[in-house]
Amino acid sequence: MADIILEMRGISKSFPGVKALDRVNFRVKRGEIHCLVGENGAGKTTLMKVLSGVHPYGTYEGDIVLNGEVQRFHGIRDSEGASIAIISQELALIPDLTIYENIFFGHELMKGRLVDWHRTILESEKILKKVRLDVNPTTKVGALRVGAQQLVEIAKTLSKNAKIIILDEPTSSLNEEDSDNLLRLLRELRDDGATIIMISHRLREVVKIADTVTVLRDGTTVCSLDASEKKITEREIIRHMVGREIENIYPKRERRPSDAVLFEVRNFSARNPSTGRSVLKNVSLNVRRGEIVGLAGLMGAGRTELALALFGNTPGYRIASGEVFLEGAPVRFSKPSEAIAAGVAYASEDRKKNGLILIQDICFNITLANLRSLLKGIVIDRNEEVVQANRYKEDLRIKAPSIQQTVLNLSGGNQQKTSLAKWLFARPKLLILDEPTRGIDVGAKYEIYTIMNELVKSGMSIIMISSELMEILGMSDRIYVMSEGAITGELDARDATEEGIMEFATNTKEAVANG
Amino acid sequence: MDDNRARGLPGEVWALLKGNIRNYAMYLALMALFILFTILTDGAFITARNLTNLINQTGYVAVMACGMTLVLIIQQIDLSIGYVAGFLGACAATLLSRGVAVPLVLPLILLAGIAIGSLEGLIIGKVGVPAFVTTLACQFIFRGMLSLVTESTGTILVKSDAFNQISNGFLPPVFRMGPMHGLSLVVGALSIALIVWSRLRARRDLKKYRFRTTSAPVFWATLLLFAAVIGVLSYVLANYRGVSWTIVVVVLVAFVYDFMMRRTRLGRHIYGMGGNREAALLSGVDTQKILLFVFASMGMLAGLGGVLFTSRLQSATPTSGSGFELDAIASCYIGGVSTSGGIGKVTNSIIGSFVIMSLTNGLNLMGVGITYQYVIKGIIFILAVAFDVRSRAKKAI
Ligand SMILES: Nc1ncnc2c1ncn2[C@@H]1O[C@H](COP(=O)(O)OP(=O)(O)OP(=O)(O)O)[C@@H](O)[C@H]1O
Ligand SMILES: [Mg+2]
Numbered sequence: 006m007a008d009i010i011l012e013m014r015g016i017s018k019s020f021p022g023v024k025a026l027d028r029v030n031f032r033v034k035r036g037e038i039h040c041l042v043g044e045n046g047a048g049k050t051t052l053m054k055v056l057s058g059v060h061p062y063g064t065y066e067g068d069i070v071l072n073g074e075v076q077r078f079h080g081i082r083d084s085e086g087a088s089i090a091i092i093s094q095e096l097a098l099i100p101d102l103t104i105y106e107n108i109f110f111g112h113e114l115m116k117g118r119l120v121d122w123h124r125t126i127l128e129s130e131k132i133l134k135k136v137r138l139d140v141n142p143t144t145k146v147g148a149l150r151v152g153a154q155q156l157v158e159i160a161k162t163l164s165k166n167a168k169i170i171i172l173d174e175p176t177s178s179l180n181e182e183d184s185d186n187l188l189r190l191l192r193e194l195r196d197d198g199a200t201i202i203m204i205s206h207r208l209r210e211v212v213k214i215a216d217t218v219t220v221l222r223d224g225t226t227v228c229s230l231d232a233s234e235k236k237i238t239e240r241e242i243i244r245h246m247v248g249r250e251i252e253n254i255y256p257k258r259e260r261r262p263s264d265a266v267l268f269e270v271r272n273f274s275a276r277n278p279s280t281g282r283s284v285l286k287n288v289s290l291n292v293r294r295g296e297i298v299g300l301a302g303l304m305g306a307g308r309t310e311l312a313l314a315l316f317g318n319t320p321g322y323r324i325a326s327g328e329v330f331l332e333g334a335p336v337r338f339s340k341p342s343e344a345i346a347a348g349v350a351y352a353s354e355d356r357k358k359n360g361l362i363l364i365q366d367i368c369f370n371i372t373l374a375n376l377r378s379l380l381k382g383i384v385i386d387r388n389e390e391v392v393q394a395n396r397y398k399e400d401l402r403i404k405a406p407s408i409q410q411t412v413l414n415l416s417g418g419n420q421q422k423t424s425l426a427k428w429l430f431a432r433p434k435l436l437i438l439d440e441p442t443r444g445i446d447v448g449a450k451y452e453i454y455t456i457m458n459e460l461v462k463s464g465m466s467i468i469m470i471s472s473e474l475m476e477i478l479g480m481s482d483r484i485y486v487m488s489e490g491a492i493t494g495e496l497d498a499r500d501a502t503e504e505g506i507m508e509f510a511t512n513t514k515e516a517v518a519n520g
Numbered sequence: 521m522d523d524n525r526a527r528g529l530p531g532e533v534w535a536l537l538k539g540n541i542r543n544y545a546m547y548l549a550l551m552a553l554f555i556l557f558t559i560l561t562d563g564a565f566i567t568a569r570n571l572t573n574l575i576n577q578t579g580y581v582a583v584m585a586c587g588m589t590l591v592l593i594i595q596q597i598d599l600s601i602g603y604v605a606g607f608l609g610a611c612a613a614t615l616l617s618r619g620v621a622v623p624l625v626l627p628l629i630l631l632a633g634i635a636i637g638s639l640e641g642l643i644i645g646k647v648g649v650p651a652f653v654t655t656l657a658c659q660f661i662f663r664g665m666l667s668l669v670t671e672s673t674g675t676i677l678v679k680s681d682a683f684n685q686i687s688n689g690f691l692p693p694v695f696r697m698g699p700m701h702g703l704s705l706v707v708g709a710l711s712i713a714l715i716v717w718s719r720l721r722a723r724r725d726l727k728k729y730r731f732r733t734t735s736a737p738v739f740w741a742t743l744l745l746f747a748a749v750i751g752v753l754s755y756v757l758a759n760y761r762g763v764s765w766t767i768v769v770v771v772l773v774a775f776v777y778d779f780m781m782r783r784t785r786l787g788r789h790i791y792g793m794g795g796n797r798e799a800a801l802l803s804g805v806d807t808q809k810i811l812l813f814v815f816a817s818m819g820m821l822a823g824l825g826g827v828l829f830t831s832r833l834q835s836a837t838p839t840s841g842s843g844f845e846l847d848a849i850a851s852c853y854i855g856g857v858s859t860s861g862g863i864g865k866v867t868n869s870i871i872g873s874f875v876i877m878s879l880t881n882g883l884n885l886m887g888v889g890i891t892y893q894y895v896i897k898g899i900i901f902i903l904a905v906a907f908d909v910r911s912r913a914k915k916a917i
């Protein structure tokens with residue numbers, strides 16, 4: 006029999022109105038990479054929170070058995086004591102502290118009663134080398150890319166000598182290159198003897214890396230697939246996840262955007278006045294009516310900055326020059342409310358920070374950006390509001406007992422859907438989607454793509470920012486590629502390839518020439 | 521709902537109390553204070569005369585707590601309102617002593633309040649000076665201004681009878697029912713009818729939307745309790761001098777603000793901005809405008825508070841207004857406004873102001889000196905906030 010390091014037996018966990026886990030069984034072999042997959046709200050994060058003591062002993066039913074012994078974790082400290090470390094869906098680093106302070110935060114290296122900073126820095130350097138992060142440990146974490154921050158999180162777990170490392174959607178906010186690096190690192194850690202549990206919605210990487218795949222559906226274990234004997238396919242996983250076959254990941258659509266240009270940007274530049282650095286360099290692009298325009302590029306290429314600047318929100322930098330036209334008329338939005346009133350919407354990539362009012366319920370969030378349409382005189386028509394919110398909850402299959410559920414209590418993917426629902430309800434002319442399917446399961450992705458197709462069919466235009474090249478290729482009519490604040494290429498989606506996009510995305514030479 | 525049914529009625533009541541202890545805390549506190557002071561003062565506290573007094577004293581804190589609720593919801597603070605109220609009250613007294621008519625004085629004072637609040641709002645929103653600093657500085661400025669106004673005369677007496685009626689007068693005794701003030705009884709009955717009607721309507725809507733509702737027995741029991749409290753209160757008041765104008769003013773302000781916060785777009789935007797400013801901004805909430813509005817409204821209500829207070833004392837003194845800001849802020853926190861913003865109800869803050877003023881009133885009756893009152897209030901304030909923070913932290917897990 007295989008060497009089982011961890012077994013979770015018959016785990017059940019309820020929240021008010023929701024049974025998140027229902028007698029889940031979960032077995033992990035020593036030294037494997039075990040992927041946990043399932044639709045949004047299936048209970049993956051909850052299961053891992055039970056394992057790591059975030060939901061303490063006594064708030065769930067069932068047993069956690071580690072190396073043959075039943076464990077009772079009363080908090081995250083207990084699970085760390087048992088060499089289990091979790092990197093949660095939202096990174097838990099402190100941006101204002103340096104890398105080495107973050108790595109040893111909470112278990113500082115001491116010399117007597119004082120922190121031994123010298124040794125801390127030396128140790129940090131060693132660990133950083135292990136995770137292949139080539140930066141000075143005295144850098145502030147806030148200055149790092151998300152990919153690098155992810156590596157710091159892993160360095161932190163290594164510094165705690167964790168034997169079991171849990172990662173909750175570690176690659177969802179990484180681009181392909183950073184993801185590949187991370188996956189390579191996970192393999193190395195496994196080969197060094199660590200056991201890794203990873204939650205992911207990116208099935209492509211799951212089949213690439215997993216030794217075992219466990220599928221959860223509606224709070225129960227559907228199956229555990231062993232990849233060591235026979236290769237698992239994405240199709241197979243999807244079938245277990247959603248309980249049916251999904252033929253195409255990208256729904257078909259007739260591509261016939263009209264020739265009428267809806268939105269145009271000419272020679273748009275912006276710079277950061279305090280550092281003098283150019284954020285956007287001479288950007289020109291246009292979007293036709295009924296067109297989906299993909300905006301590709303590496304992390305930090307300036308895509309989000311461009312979107313925000315067009316949307317009227319430019320904290321920390323100034324628009325230096327450029328013109329923007331909406332339906333042929335020049336516009337310049339000085340705040341988001343003006344942009345929304347004119348019919349331009351921007352769905353943020355960071356749903357927690359910029360997308361949602363977490364302490365309010367689903368209904369409040371869905372209608373917030375378009376309350377005007379619900380007004381009867383000066384009063385919000387509550388009836389109509391509930392009808393509309395329920396409609397979007399159903400359309401997007403937001404999993405919650407009712408639209409009264411506080412958004413804070415939703416699973417990550419369902420939060421993302423709520424954030425999208427808000428903008429769908431706002432019915433803009435131009436919708437800018439920033440990483441719209443981050444953390445969303447395959448089934449829901451398909452639904453979102455279908456909705457996008459319906460929207461453009463009805464005449465709306467969409468700019469889609471995405472780090473997933475497959476998604477850009479699968480959904481766009483036209484693709485712009487950005488690098489270092491400049492547009493480095495424009496491609497027709499019909500003859501674009503991943504390699505072609507990557508070439509433009511890493512093409513810094515032209516970017517400099519343009520700027 | 522399903523779990524509730526399984527556990528039966530006692531289970532539901534218990535779950536309701538446990539899950540929403542934060543929402544009931546102010547009622548419990550109010551009840552505890554009433555019982556405590558009734559015992560400690562040998563019943564003097566619960567007399568019709570004292571209850572009328574208590575209500576009229578609470579008026580100015582209640583209206584300012586309304587405005588402060590909005591300020592705290594958007595995660596700001598206004599420390600200046602005490603002396604702004606004092607200053608504007610003194611201005612009113614001065615205008616009246618110069619023979620300006622009451623119908624002219626009131627709008628002038630409210631407008632001045634709006635102007636002061638807007639100015640603070642502009643400094644906070646446009647210039648970017650934190651609210652704490654701006655309003656603390658304004659506290660000093662208006663303390664100085666108040667001294668300036670009252671410098672030559674010391675206390676300014678208000679001789680206008682109409683003005684003094686605002687906080688000391690009662691609805692006219694149009695007709696009597698036996699020994700009782702008839703109009704007050706009618707007002708009481710009407711408010712009970714109104715509350716029953718609106719609660720029933722709200723419940724019907726909740727059912728229609730298939731939202732969570734309390735079970736029928738619990739719903740009717742709370743409704744009955746509410747009706748009984750209002751009934752008893754109006755009966756007691758009617759036996760004395762009836763419903764005071766202060767009650768009318770507070771109810772009016774509460775109604776307008778409650779309506780605005782629950783039913784209008786503006787109210788939603790205020791809650792949204794309080795819950796997550798960045799997300800609200802990106803959802804089209806004009807956060808600058810909201811901030812300006814909230815401070816302007818606070819200024820206006822500080823003006824109203826000043827009027828109520830000056831009218832109550834029938835004079836303006838060089839120290840009027842000192843400490844009002846703390847009473848208003850404490851009222852809000854006792855009434856369940858979250859210390860991290862985004863959550864709160866004006867009606868509950870008004871209940872909170874009754875808690876604070878019952879404390880003041882009771883301590884006065886017992887003859888506890890003002891110095892000790894400061895100490896006690898300070899401690900209560902910290903306890904209220906500590907309770908808020910702890911109970912919310914527990915809920916978050
Ligand atoms: N604190 C909470 N209060 C109430 N319900 C909760 C809470 N946490 C999770 N849930 C519910 O439990 C269910 C499982 O959530 P969980 O976060 O485990 O899903 P998930 O599989 O991680 O989904 P995703 O892929 O979207 O992250 C969801 O229906 C969610 O709404
Ligand atoms: Mg999750």
